[in-house]
Amino acid sequence: MISVSTEYMDIGRIAESGQCFRMERAADERSYEIVAGSRMVRATPADGEYLLDCDENTFNAFWKDYFDLGTDYSAFTDRIDRNDSYLTAAVKCGGGIRILRQDPWEMIVSFLISQQNNIKRIRRCISNISEKYGRKMARSDGSVYYAFPEPEPLAVLDEDALMECNLGYRSKYVVRAARDVCEGRFAPDSLTEMSCEQAREALLRLYGVGEKVADCICLFGLHHLSAFPVDTHIKQALAREYPDGFPFERYKGFEGVIQQYIFNYELVRK
Numbered sequence: 500m501i502s503v504s505t506e507y508m509d510i511g512r513i514a515e516s517g518q519c520f521r522m523e524r525a526a527d528e529r530s531y532e533i534v535a536g537s538r539m540v541r542a543t544p545a546d547g548e549y550l551l552d553c554d555e556n557t558f559n560a561f562w563k564d565y566f567d568l569g570t571d572y573s574a575f576t577d578r579i580d581r582n583d584s585y586l587t588a589a590v591k592c593g594g595g596i597r598i599l600r601q602d603p604w605e606m607i608v609s610f611l612i613s614q615q616n617n618i619k620r621i622r623r624c625i626s627n628i629s630e631k632y633g634r635k636m637a638r639s640d641g642s643v644y645y646a647f648p649e650p651e652p653l654a655v656l657d658e659d660a661l662m663e664c665n666l667g668y669r670s671k672y673v674v675r676a677a678r679d680v681c682e683g684r685f686a687p688d689s690l691t692e693m694s695c696e697q698a699r700e701a702l703l704r705l706y707g708v709g710e711k712v713a714d715c716i717c718l719f720g721l722h723h724l725s726a727f728p729v730d731t732h733i734k735q736a737l738a739r740e741y742p743d744g745f746p747f748e749r750y751k752g753f754e755g756v757i758q759q760y761i762f763n764y765e766l767v768r769k
Contacts, residue, residue, distance in 0.1 A: 509595020589764035606720030627664035653677035672707030
């Protein structure tokens with residue numbers, strides 16, 4: 500077991516923050532089961548910390564970076580304008596949110612699926628394609644889960660094949676993206692070498708990727724903290740709370756962290 504402090508880390512908030520879709524409550528209603536690519540870990544809250552059921556080598560090799568534990572989030576929250584009552588309240592509500600470091604391919608597929616969709620349905624869609632096209636994995640305790648599907652099994656499908664996994668019209672987006680990868684027209688790993696603007700431009704060339712989806716992938720798949728995805732919730736909040744314009748300059752370089760605080764706060768208040 501590995502212990503991680505719960506200060507500036509709230510897995511429940513992260514799970515509902517719209518940045519990941521394979522982080523869910525376990526049957527005991529306390530723990531969270533987190534699947535990332537082909538890996539899985541269970542996080543259980545205990546006395547101001549989370550206990551992760553992995554060994555130290557696995558934690559250091561993968562999960563430490565996945566949870567972005569090398570970043571001091573107090574450096575972000577300390578810069579909030581204390582005269583901004585809305586944002587102060589948003590940070591207080593969601594201060595345990597961290598921006599996960601997730602796989603670019605998984606994020607491309609996840610956010611293609613996310614369009615005109617809600618978090619619950621996105622989770623179900625991703626669970627469906629993982630169970631049907633991902634590798635079956637077994638843990639040491641005998642439990643089974645499914646890895647996120649690689650591009651290859653998706654690229655050979657008919658464009659409408661993923662409708663049976665509840666993707667609807669988004670099926671063709673995912674299949675075409677997989678074909679682009681397998682046929683050498685697009686390399687998700689190459690995005691990690693690009694600036695945020697370069698990556699955004701590359702992503703916008705994929706069929707089905709618009710500005711909001713590209714920004715989500717930049718933020719959650721490439722960890723460009725300057726990306727600021729704007730969906731209906733964010734657009735409404737900014738129009739309501741900042742009619743004269745949001746002070747982006749004050750939060751330059753970590754606008755995406757602020758976006759998550761706002762997004763979470765809007766969901767919680769509804």
